[in-house]
Amino acid sequence: MNTQISLLAYFIYLPVALGLTITVAHQLFKNGKVFMLDIFHQQADIALATNSLFKIGFYLLNVGFALTIIRMSAIVNAESMIVKLSTKIGGFAIYLGIMLMLNLYLFMRGRKKARQHQRELNKLFGTSKGIEFE
Amino acid sequence: MYNILAYTMYLLITSFITIYVGYCCHKSGGMYLQYLLGDHAPCQAINNLLLCGYYLVNIGYAAWSLHDGFQIGNAAELMTTLSVRTGSIVCLLCVLHYINILTFYLLSRKYIHS
Numbered sequence: 259m260n261t262q263i264s265l266l267a268y269f270i271y272l273p274v275a276l277g278l279t280i281t282v283a284h285q286l287f288k289n290g291k292v293f294m295l296d297i298f299h300q301q302a303d304i305a306l307a308t309n310s311l312f313k314i315g316f317y318l319l320n321v322g323f324a325l326t327i328i329r330m331s332a333i334v335n336a337e338s339m340i341v342k343l344s345t346k347i348g349g350f351a352i353y354l355g356i357m358l359m360l361n362l363y364l365f366m367r368g369r370k371k372a373r374q375h376q377r378e379l380n381k382l383f384g385t386s387k388g389i390e391f392e
Numbered sequence: 393m394y395n396i397l398a399y400t401m402y403l404l405i406t407s408f409i410t411i412y413v414g415y416c417c418h419k420s421g422g423m424y425l426q427y428l429l430g431d432h433a434p435c436q437a438i439n440n441l442l443l444c445g446y447y448l449v450n451i452g453y454a455a456w457s458l459h460d461g462f463q464i465g466n467a468a469e470l471m472t473t474l475s476v477r478t479g480s481i482v483c484l485l486c487v488l489h490y491i492n493i494l495t496f497y498l499l500s501r502k503y504i505h506s
Contacts, residue, residue, distance in 0.1 A: 311417065
């Protein structure tokens with residue numbers, strides 16, 4: 259009885275956690291392309307390559323974390339299963355939200371830096387010839 | 393019986409993840425390297441060597457980490473052990489991945505500023 263309820267809990271937790279991760283990563287990096295294009299001065303190939311590298315990193319980090327925290331102790335009946343499961347999934351969702359905000363902050367910061375750099379180049383070499391000298 | 397099943401599944405899952413992630417990183421990493429190190433650098437060679445080293449480290453570590461064995465009595469424990477082990481391998485992969493990105497970023501800054 260005990261083993262079966264634990265097993266059921268794991269079988270609910272895994273698809274929910276992995277599905278959440280995939281949804282969040284998909285949303286984040288679908289919208290992150292715009293930032294990446296800005297950071298790499300509209301060079302599409304390198305921007306998309308970097309975007310997919312960061313996407314891989316995001317998936318690895320969050321899937322790894324979701325799998326590592328799977329251990330749920332003392333599940334004796336259906337009620338305790340629901341309580342444990344909710345706590346786990348809720349905690350994981352909060353963690354995902356923090357990660358999402360952190361990534362967004364990094365995107366914003368990179369974009370700001372890239373714009374500053376561009377402005378300095380323009381100031382040094384004049385607006386039209388900046389790229390040639392560089 | 394559960395132990396043998398766990399070992400088989402563990403090795404299959406970790407090798408699949410390692411190889412798939414390696415393939416993805418190799419594909420988009422080439423472009424990134426070319427951008428950071430410039431066109432003159434032998435990017436493809438660096439990329440291939442990195443992939444090779446990555447496979448060695450990860451599959452090697454995944455196999456080596458079986459040295460203490462699993463003690464599994466029932467299906468729920470199988471699930472837990474398998475997930476925790478796979479999760480730690482995936483976290484390790486993630487750390488290596490970010491270290492790699494950071495290293496190339498720092499290297500490229502050194503190149504450009506010197």
